[in-house]
Amino acid sequence: MHQKVVIVTGASKGIGKAIAERISEDGYKVINFDIILPKENDNNIEYLSCDISSETEVKKSFDYIIQKYHQLYAIVNNAGIIKDNVIWKMSSNDFDKVININLKGTWLMCREAVKYMKEKHFGKIINISSRAWLGNPGQTNYSASKSGIIGLSRALALEVGKFNITVNIIAPGLIKTELTDHLPPHVLQKLIDAQPQKNIGKPEDIANVATFLLNEKTSFINGQIIYVDGGKSIGQGIN
Ligand SMILES: NC(=O)c1ccc[n+]([C@@H]2O[C@H](COP(=O)([O-])OP(=O)(O)OC[C@H]3O[C@@H](n4cnc5c(N)ncnc54)[C@H](O)[C@@H]3O)[C@@H](O)[C@H]2O)c1
Numbered sequence: 001m002h003q004k005v006v007i008v009t010g011a012s013k014g015i016g017k018a019i020a021e022r023i024s025e026d027g028y029k030v031i032n033f034d035i036i037l038p039k040e041n042d043n044n045i046e047y048l049s050c051d052i053s054s055e056t057e058v059k060k061s062f063d064y065i066i067q068k069y070h071q072l073y074a075i076v077n078n079a080g081i082i083k084d085n086v087i088w089k090m091s092s093n094d095f096d097k098v099i100n101i102n103l104k105g106t107w108l109m110c111r112e113a114v115k116y117m118k119e120k121h122f123g124k125i126i127n128i129s130s131r132a133w134l135g136n137p138g139q140t141n142y143s144a145s146k147s148g149i150i151g152l153s154r155a156l157a158l159e160v161g162k163f164n165i166t167v168n169i170i171a172p173g174l175i176k177t178e179l180t181d182h183l184p185p186h187v188l189q190k191l192i193d194a195q196p197q198k199n200i201g202k203p204e205d206i207a208n209v210a211t212f213l214l215n216e217k218t219s220f221i222n223g224q225i226i227y228v229d230g231g232k233s234i235g236q237g238i239n
Contacts, residue, residue, distance in 0.1 A: 003029035005069045006214065009052050009109060010079025011045065012038040014177035015128065018203030019076055019210045020045050026211050031065055033058075033109075034079065052079050052105030062112040074124035074214055075113045077106040080145075082179060084138045095141045102145035107152055110167075114160055123165040126213050127153045128206070131173040131229040146171075150225060157223035166222040168213050173229020175201040196231040 004027075011020035011032035024030045024044045032038065033050035050061040066072065080102045083094035106127055117123025132139055133146040150169055157167040174180065174191050180200070183191070192200055209228050212218055227233045 003027060004073035005029045005031065005065065005071050006074045006076065007031045007033055007065065007072070007109075007113075008076040008078055009033045009050075009105070012036050012047070014179060015172065015175060015203045015206045016076075016078040018207040019078060022204065022207035023076075023211050023214060026214075028073070028214065029069070033061055052077075052109055053100040055108055058105075058108045058112055062116070066116055071120070072113065072116050072123065074126065075109055076126045076128070076210055076214075077109050077149075078128040079105060080128065080130075082139070082142050084142065086138055087140045090141065098141040098145050099148070102142070103148040103152070106149050110152070110156055114156070114163075114165065117165050118160065118163040121164045123160075123163075124214055124219070125153075125156070125165065125167040126210055127167065127169050129153075129169050129171045129225065131171050131227060131233050133171065134233060154223050161222065166219055168221055168223065169225045170206060170209055170213070171225050171227045171229065171233070172206050173201060173227070173232040175203060175206060177203055194232070194236065196234065199230060201228065201230060 006023055006028045008016055008020045008030055010016040012034040020030045020032055030045045032045055032047045033052060035051050038047060048061050050057045052058060081098060083098050110125060113125060127149050129149040130146040132143050133150055136143055153167045153169045192198060205228055209226055
């Protein structure tokens with residue numbers, strides 16, 4: 001196997017799918033860890049059923065991939081969910097679900113990857129956070145999970161740098177996927193109006209940055225948050 005193996009979580013649709021397709025075109029061997037099957041079968045992208053919030057499933061899936069390919073170049077932790085509500089209406093179950101998948105799932109994936117990468121003295125980790133880590137009303141659970149990913153990634157970059165492993169974060173802003181398609185139209189329009197460029201991004205906008213970070217030539221970038229959000233993270237003007 002001469003192709004570099006990259007695991008992408010949640011690549012059956014949305015941003016993960018765009019990342020998987022783009023990096024597969026760029027020559028990587030892509031494995032998709034997801035809980036749902038992709039709608040269209042892509043022979044170049046291998047699907048593995050894996051719930052990233054399950055320690056047992058994550059361990060089993062890693063063992064399988066390492067035994068099969070004997071290498072791992074990178075992981076892209078993209079899988080994530082939302083369960084939005086104002087805090088006074090949010091159930092603790094919806095808090096736990098979001099934290100368990102978005103934050104603990106990312107942590108479980110990082111732990112298994114690092115165990116292997118540190119032995120090989122090489123690896124790249126990309127964690128997908130969100131501009132919402134800065135704070136979004138109705139997303140106390142989601143914002144907490146996405147800022148958790150930032151703390152986790154920065155601490156991890158410091159821990160594993162000596163093993164030649166880099167850890168970077170992409171913080172997408174508003175991107176058109178099923179996740180945003182499910183928002184009430186008036187809410188989506190408000191979000192678009194709040195964008196400096198009054199627009200919504202495409203999953204490919206994130207995929208372009210993921211492939212940039214996966215390139216060996218960008219390995220001096222480490223521990224950074226790259227916002228891909230049309231400028232929303234700059235703050236709000238009065239226009
Ligand atoms: N769409 C946006 O505007 C936006 C903005 C900022 C950040 N993000 C983040 O980008 C990532 C992808 O978002 P999206 O819009 O493509 O979402 P999406 O809902 O379209 O796709 C998410 C994918 O993750 C998978 N998934 C969910 N739970 C899983 C689990 N336990 N184990 C494995 N896979 C699981 C789903 O099956 C799905 O294929 C998420 O982490 C999300 O928080 C999205």
